[in-house]
Amino acid sequence: MTEKVRLVRDHLKAAQDRQKSYADLKRRPEEFIVDKQVLLRVSPMRGVVRFGAHGKLSPRFIGPYEISERVASHVLDPESLDLDTSLSYSEQPVRYLDTKVRSTRRKDISMVKVLWSNHEHEATTWETEDSMRAKYLHLFQKWSEWET
Structure with a gap:
């Protein structure tokens, strides 16, 4: 064998x-x-x-x-990122900045502009509101408290 x-x-x-x-x-x-x-x-x-x-x-x-x-090497500052044991980090949304509605032929899609953490400079992306509410409900709870 x-x-x-x-x-x-x-x-x-x-x-x-x-x-x-x-x-x-x-x-x-x-x-x-x-x-x-x-x-x-x-x-x-x-x-x-x-x-x-x-x-x-x-x-x-x-x-x-x-x-x-042209840069010879790029070294990340380890204090700026919270790396886990697999040497990766998770981006967390800081807050949402703006909202808009994108219309398609059959439905309207609510979009939010999200400010993300763990970047040297501020990075924003447009995400669907439903997916952001499902993953990061705390963002929307804070804003609703401030609006009232």
Whole structure:
């Protein structure tokens, strides 16, 4: 039995090495030049609504953005972010700034402009009011108390 397991591992290792050699042929180092334009790859996370689309229709790239300067390395200040053990952080909405109604052919969709935390500069996005109420009800409770 031990010999069979070793044989299977050897076959898996050979297959992985072969696939890696095929993938390495297409890899190349990227060189970015100042004043050129690039698209940024978006890595969607489950449950996070960004850029206005869900599922299959959510964009894989956003932009184009112009490269303003070349930076040797980018180091995050660990005190500015609350990282957990998996080295990730969760964005939390600070408050909503504005509301609007987007009309489609069959229905009206209430949208809210949300200010998000954990950014060097303030970042806002338009989100559907229903999804924000479902996830962050405390935002709307505070505003309703202030309005009365």
